[in-house]
């Protein structure tokens with residue numbers, strides 16, 4: 042397929058099928074090219090996540106499924122981190138790397154193209170994060186394990202994922218055969234972190250407007266992309282995601298957990 046060249050500053054992890062990745066993530070590009078943060082979060086929530094992570098000068102930080110790089114870019118504006126953003130989409134890294142080069146950062150960031158699961162366990166990082174990519178590690182618990190395994194003792198992680206609302210009734214959802222019933226509760230997520238030897242620092246819950254805003258931006262992205270690229274009309278996908286959201290919002294919410302490895 043036609044695509045821009047991969048900038049030389051993007052490091053490709055061994056075994057990455059670069060051409061396959063351009064093709065596979067093209068629909069995601071069409072649905073997110075107007076976003077900065079590609080998650081149900083606004084600057085307010087992202088900033089609260091950064092406060093809780095508390096990056097310090099020279100901290101080594103890795104963000105798996107980094108998208109357009111907002112978390113690391115904001116971190117590198119605050120302090121002189123040594124950051125790495127990993128993503129399997131060349132499209133998002135193209136944007137992340139262009140954004141990094143357009144701004145004066147206090148810290149440095151490398152961009153790695155590759156499979157999140159293949160990020161080595163060594164060296165151990167001070168901060169390890171994954172916001173909205175928990176399927177990569179087969180769910181919340183797998184993500185907590187994967188990030189914790191890559192952290193030094195005392196290091197901090199952040200995981201962004203969906204969970205059941207406190208008021209949701211799992212039994213009735215199960216009886217109704219609703220897929221949301223399989224989503225973890227706040228207590229289950231907290232218990233996983235504790236069981237893995239992580240001390241919870243905070244949970245930052247996004248308001249519904251943030252989630253809704255994300256989906257409106259998906260619709261706007263799909264509309265704009267279809268106008269400029271008639272062969273890439275993903276408006277049906279954007280509309281289906283909005284429908285799913287309208288159903289999910291009744292029982293689910295989005296939050297980011299920040300925890301410290303003991």
Ligand SMILES: C[S@@+](CC[C@H](N)C(=O)[O-])C[C@H]1O[C@@H](n2cnc3c(N)ncnc32)[C@H](O)[C@@H]1O
Nearest residue numbers: 078079080106107108128129130156157172173
């Ligand atoms: C929902 S977006 C979140 C992006 C970013 N964390 C943010 O908050 O803006 C999910 C990201 O996961 C990336 N991704 C999907 N599968 C992946 C994989 N197997 N390994 C690494 N990244 C992956 C996508 O390209 C996308 O950028």
